[in-house]
Amino acid sequence: MNVSLVAENVGTSEAPASSDPVVALLKRTMPFQVVSDDMLKRIAALARRATYTRGETLYRVGDRADDIYIMVSGRVEHALGLGSGARTLNQVMSSGDVFGWAAFLKNVPTRLATTTCLEQAEVLMIKGDDLIKLFESEPAAGDVVMSRFATMITKDFTLPEELAQVLNIPRRGEKAGLSGLALTVYRAALWLKSPKPYLMMVGFAVFLSFWYFAVEVWQLPRFKEMPGLTAVVKEWLSEDPAYGLSIYTPEYYQHIWVSVRRVAIAFALATGLGVPLGLFLGWSRTFREYVFPIFETLRPIPILAWVPLAIIMFSGSETPVIFLTFLASFFATALNTMLGVESIDESYTRAAFCLGANRWQVFRHVIVPGAMPYIFTGLQISVGVAWFSLVAAEMVSGQFGLGYVINTSYTMVRYPTIIIGMVTLGAVGYATSAMVRIVGDYMMQWRVRELALGGQ
Amino acid sequence: MMQGQAVSSSMGNKLSAVGRGAIRIEEVVKIYDPEGAAVMAVDHCSLDIAAGEICMVVGPSGCGKTTLLNAIAGFHSISSGRIYLDGELLCGPGRPKAEPGADRIVVFQNGALFPWRTNLENVAFGPIVQGKLSRKEAYEKARGMMADAGLSGTEHNFPGEISSGVRRRVEIVRALMNDPKVLLFDEPYRALDSLTKSVMHEALLEIYYKNKVTIFFITHDLEEAIFLGHRLAIMTTRPCRPKKVLEVDIPHPRDYSVLTSPRFRELMDETLEAVHEEARKAFELGEKEG
Numbered sequence: 001m002n003v004s005l006v007a008e009n010v011g012t013s014e015a016p017a018s019s020d021p022v023v024a025l026l027k028r029t030m031p032f033q034v035v036s037d038d039m040l041k042r043i044a045a046l047a048r049r050a051t052y053t054r055g056e057t058l059y060r061v062g063d064r065a066d067d068i069y070i071m072v073s074g075r076v077e078h079a080l081g082l083g084s085g086a087r088t089l090n091q092v093m094s095s096g097d098v099f100g101w102a103a104f105l106k107n108v109p110t111r112l113a114t115t116t117c118l119e120q121a122e123v124l125m126i127k128g129d130d131l132i133k134l135f136e137s138e139p140a141a142g143d144v145v146m147s148r149f150a151t152m153i154t155k156d157f158t159l160p161e162e163l164a165q166v167l168n169i170p171r172r173g174e175k176a177g178l179s180g181l182a183l184t185v186y187r188a189a190l191w192l193k194s195p196k197p198y199l200m201m202v203g204f205a206v207f208l209s210f211w212y213f214a215v216e217v218w219q220l221p222r223f224k225e226m227p228g229l230t231a232v233v234k235e236w237l238s239e240d241p242a243y244g245l246s247i248y249t250p251e252y253y254q255h256i257w258v259s260v261r262r263v264a265i266a267f268a269l270a271t272g273l274g275v276p277l278g279l280f281l282g283w284s285r286t287f288r289e290y291v292f293p294i295f296e297t298l299r300p301i302p303i304l305a306w307v308p309l310a311i312i313m314f315s316g317s318e319t320p321v322i323f324l325t326f327l328a329s330f331f332a333t334a335l336n337t338m339l340g341v342e343s344i345d346e347s348y349t350r351a352a353f354c355l356g357a358n359r360w361q362v363f364r365h366v367i368v369p370g371a372m373p374y375i376f377t378g379l380q381i382s383v384g385v386a387w388f389s390l391v392a393a394e395m396v397s398g399q400f401g402l403g404y405v406i407n408t409s410y411t412m413v414r415y416p417t418i419i420i421g422m423v424t425l426g427a428v429g430y431a432t433s434a435m436v437r438i439v440g441d442y443m444m445q446w447r448v449r450e451l452a453l454g455g456q
Numbered sequence: 457m458m459q460g461q462a463v464s465s466s467m468g469n470k471l472s473a474v475g476r477g478a479i480r481i482e483e484v485v486k487i488y489d490p491e492g493a494a495v496m497a498v499d500h501c502s503l504d505i506a507a508g509e510i511c512m513v514v515g516p517s518g519c520g521k522t523t524l525l526n527a528i529a530g531f532h533s534i535s536s537g538r539i540y541l542d543g544e545l546l547c548g549p550g551r552p553k554a555e556p557g558a559d560r561i562v563v564f565q566n567g568a569l570f571p572w573r574t575n576l577e578n579v580a581f582g583p584i585v586q587g588k589l590s591r592k593e594a595y596e597k598a599r600g601m602m603a604d605a606g607l608s609g610t611e612h613n614f615p616g617e618i619s620s621g622v623r624r625r626v627e628i629v630r631a632l633m634n635d636p637k638v639l640l641f642d643e644p645y646r647a648l649d650s651l652t653k654s655v656m657h658e659a660l661l662e663i664y665y666k667n668k669v670t671i672f673f674i675t676h677d678l679e680e681a682i683f684l685g686h687r688l689a690i691m692t693t694r695p696c697r698p699k700k701v702l703e704v705d706i707p708h709p710r711d712y713s714v715l716t717s718p719r720f721r722e723l724m725d726e727t728l729e730a731v732h733e734e735a736r737k738a739f740e741l742g743e744k745e746g
Binding site: 034347353358445 | 529530531556557558560561562564565566567568570571572573574581582585586606614616617630631634655658662709711712713
C-alpha cells in the first residue's frame with residue numbers, strides 16, 4: 001500500500017473547481033454530491049491517496065476504524081460479518097463508491113466487514129475525526145452530508161432482503177420452479193403451528209356428536225329416519241357391506257373415478273373456452289355489445305332446465321352429462337374473467353402504452369396477468385358449480401358416478417349409502433377446489449407475497 | 457453536473473443545452489361532453505416549457521391540470537388548440553388525440569408498476585416491448601440503471617413487497633430506461649407521508665441532475681412545487697389556464713436547506729395568495745355541485 005497526500009495535487013484556488021480530479025470525484029459520490037465546491041475543496045484537502053494490489057486486505061472485521069474510503073479506480077469486495085452468526089454478504093465496490101463509514105461511529109470504532117482488493121485499486125482515505133471536525137465548523141453542509149451517509153448506510157442493509165429472510169419466503173431467482181412448492185409447504189407448516197387445525201377438529205367433533213346423539217341416542221323427531229353415524233361408518237368401513245358399497249368394494253372407486261373424470265373434462269373445456277371469452281368480453285367493447293346480452297340471457301337458466309335439450313342434442317349417456325357440467329362452469333369462468341379485466345386499473349394499460357407497447361402486447365402483458373386473480377376466483381367457483389351440476393346431471397342420466405349412487409340408493413332404500421355418496425362428494429369436491437387454489441398460488445406468487453406481507 | 461451559479465444567472469442558456477423535450481401548449485381547449493353538459497375543463501391554455509426545464513403545474517384538486525397532462529401523454533383528445541413537442545405537432549386540428557409513446561412517459565398518481573412483474577421485469581419492460589433490446593440486454597441495462605439509482609437488491613422483489621417510496625423510484629427508473637424526452641408526473645407523491653416525500657424530492661432531483669429530461673410535474677403542494685421547479689405555473693380552477701407563471705430563482709442543485717432560506721419563504725408568500733384564491737373557488741364550486 002502506498003499513501004500520498006492529495007493536498008499537494010490540489011490546484012490553485014483560482015482554477016475552476018471541477019477541473020480538480022479529487023473534487024470531481026467527490027462530486028460523483030453519493031454523500032458529497034450536493035456539497036458546495038468550496039466545501040469539497042476543504043474535504044479534498046483532508047484526503048490521502050492510497051493504492052492496493054490485488055488480494056491485499058484494506059481492513060478486517062474488528063480493526064480500529066479511522067478512515068472513510070472513496071474508490072478512485074479498481075474494485076474491492078466486502079465480506080460482512082454480523083456478530084457470531086457471521087454471514088457473508090459479498091458487496092463489490094467500484095469507482096465513486098464510498099465505504100468504511102464505521103469511522104464515523106463514536107467511541108472506539110471498529111470495522112464491521114473485511115475488505116479485500118479484487119483488482120489494482122486506488123482509493124482516497126479521509127480520517128473520520130477530521131471530517132467530523134470539519135462538519136462541526138460548517139454545520140449546514142455537515143448535516144446534509146451526514147444525512148446522506150445515513151441514507152447510504154440504510155441502503156447497505158436493504159430491507160426487502162431482510163424481510164424475505166424473516167418471512168422465509170424464497171426470492172424469485174433461477175429456481176423459480178421450486179419456490180412455489182416451497183411456499184406451499186411453508187404455508188402448510190405455518191397452518192399446522194397455528195391453532196386453526198385444532199379449532200377445525202373441535203368443530204367437526206361437535207357436528208359429528210350432534211349427528212350421533214340426535215339420531216341414535218335422543219332419536220329426535222325428523223332425525224329418527226336418518227341413517228345414524230355408527231351405521232354409516234360401519235357400512236363404509238365394512239369388508240362385506242350390507243348395501244354393496246364400501247371402501248373395500250371396487251365399485252366405490254369406479255363411481256368416484258367416473259365422476260372425477262366427467263368434472264375434469266367439463267372443467268377443462270369450460271376453462272379453455274370461458275377464459276378467452278371472458279378476456280375478449282372485457283377487452284373489446286364492440287365484442288361485448290354483440291355477445292354479452294346473449295350471455296346474460298343464457299346464464300340464469302338453471303342447469304336442470306337444460307337437461308331435456310342436452311339429451312336431445314347429444315347421444316349416449318356420457319356426453320349429455322359432461323355438457324351439463326360444462327355449461328354451469330363455463331358461465332362462472334367467463335363472467336369472472338370479464339370482471340377481472342374490468343377491474344384492472346386504467347393506469348396499468350396507460351403505462352404500458354406509454355412504454356411503447358402495442359394493443360396486442362397490452363393484452364398479453366397487462367390484461368391477462370391483471371385479470372389473473374379474478375380468473376382464479378372464477379375457477380374456484382367454477383369447480384364448485386361443476387360438481388353441483390354434475391350430480392344433478394347424473395341423477396337424471398348415466399349409469400355411474402356419485403350422483404347416480406345417491407339417486408339409486410334412495411330408490412332402493414339403501415340409506416347409509418346415500419350418506420357415503422354425499423360425504424365422498426364433499427371430500428372430493430373440496431380436494432379439487434384446493435387443487436385449483438394451489439395452482440393459482442403457484443401462478444400468482446406476486447399476489448401470495450403481497451398478501452403474506454399484509455399478514456394474511 | 458449542473459453548477460449552481462450558472463443556473464441562477466442564465467437559466468435559459470443552461471437549459472437550451474439539453475436541446476430536446478421542449479413542449480409548447482397553444483390555446484388548448486378541452487370540453488367534456490360537448491353535446492350535453494359541455495363542461496369546460498381547460499380554457500385557451502398556453503404554456504411554453506423549455507427543454508430540460510422542471511415545470512411545476514400548481515392548482516387545487518380537480519382544477520383540470522390532469523386533463524392537460526392526459527392530452528400531452530395522448531390519453532385524451534383536446535377540443536381545439538395545439539400541443540408541440542420539439543416543434544412536432546402532437547395533437548391539434550385534424551388530430552385531436554396524440555399517440556402515446558415512449559418519448560413522454562407518465563409517472564402515475566397511485567403508481568403503475570405492474571404488480572405481477574418483478575421490479576427488474578418492470579424496468580426492462582419498455583425496451584423489450586418496443587423490440588429495441590433483446591430480453592437479455594434489457595435485463596442487463598435495467599440492472600445497471602437500478603444500481604445507479606441505489607435500487608440494487610430489490611430487482612427480484614415484486615412491487616408489492618417494497619415501500620411506496622422505493623416503488624416510485626423504480627417507476628421513474630422504468631421510465632428513464634426508454635431515454636424519454638419528457639417525464640410527466642401526475643401528483644406522484646400525493647399519498648406519501650411528508651418525511652418520505654422529502655426523501656423522494658431529493659432523490660428525484662438527483663435523478664434529474666444525472667439524466668437531463670424535461671419534467672412536467674402536477675401538484676397541489678406549494679412547498680413541493682417551489683422546492684423542485686424552475687418555474688411554477690399556477691392554474692385557475694375549472695376551466696384551467698395559467699393564472700400566474702413564476703420563476704423560482706433559487707439555484708440548482710438544491711437540497712433541503714433551501715426550505716429554510718429566506719428566498720424560499722418569500723416565494724411561498726408570493727404564490728400562496730394566488731393559490732389560496734383558486735383553492736377557495738374550487739371549494740365553493742365543489743360545494744355547489746355536492
